[in-house]
Amino acid sequence: MQTSDESPEEKQPASDQQTPLNGISPTPATQPISVEPALPADLKQSEQSRDTSLRTDSNAVHQEGLVYPPLPSFYEEMPSPPQQSIPEVPRVPQAEQIPTPPVTRQEELNSPPAFWQGPVGQPLPPGYPPYPQGQSYLGNQPPPFVVGPPRPKKTNKWTVIAISILVGLLLLSCGICFWAGTSMFGGMFNQVYNGLSNGTQVVNNFYDALQNKQYAQAYHALKPQGSLKNISEQDFITRAEKQDTLYGPVLRYSVGQPDLSKYDGQVLDTISLPVDVARTKKSYTAHIQLKLINNQWKITAIDNL
Secondary structure, three states: OOOOOOOOOOOOOHHHHOOOEOOEOOOOOOOOOOOOOOOOHHHHHHHHHHHHHHHHHHHHHHHOOOOOOOOHHHHHHOOOOOOOOOOOOOOOOOOOOOOOOOOOHHHHHHOOOOOOOOOOOOOOOOOOOOOOOOOOOOOOOOOOOOOOOOOOOOOOHHHHHHHHHHHHHHHHHHHHHHHHHHHHHHHHHHHHHHHHHHHHHHHHHHHHHHHOOOHHHHHOOEOOOHHHOOOOHHHHHHHHHHHHHHHOOEEEEEEOOOEOOOOOOOOOOEEEEEEEEEEOOOEEEEEEEEEEEOOEEEEEEEOOO
């Protein structure tokens, strides 16, 4: 007996549930089974005719290109365009390579860098060549600092005037000192020079007269004083002739350096001169003393003729 709670579908065996309906394979339990309701024959025929008409209209629309994207059949039925041959481009002969001048420093600075110039330490972006081995590029370097010419210093006008005055005073004092020194030492120098030149000339005249045996002329160069005191002209001639007889005549003589030991720096009135005399039989040195008498130099003493 069947109770009211049990339906006929629940009492069907499991084998009946797995049996395919209308030749359709069973679907998994997770997928729902769609069961189309049965339609009458006339309604089903009208649906088929309507689908056929819609399919025909769709093909016509696609053939006209009014639907996007077109169906694959549209591309298959399209006529292929005629293939055109690409004309061959004539080959242009390569021109001779013209040597380029060397790049100057200015052009090198103006030319773009060969490497990426980014901050130091930042990796290279893609597409940039790597740095040369063992080198690093630090980007654009600033131009070297060039020190300009120093600015001329402004000089104070009063400083220049003061320096000019000091230089003028220094030159003036030097001139005064030079004049004073010339006046003092120049007078002394002139006095000594004149005394020596005049005294030497008197000695030269004396020995020239003895060498020429002009004894009277030689006597006029003497001033009988000292060792020649109270000697007369005749006595001098006799003494000179005796000297020539004993030692021969005077062959040559030479006046030496003067002795100014008695000069006090004020008045030069006494000079001592050595004279080297060479005779035929004897050579000796005679010491002559001269004295300024009445502004004339005279021989006042002689130890040997």
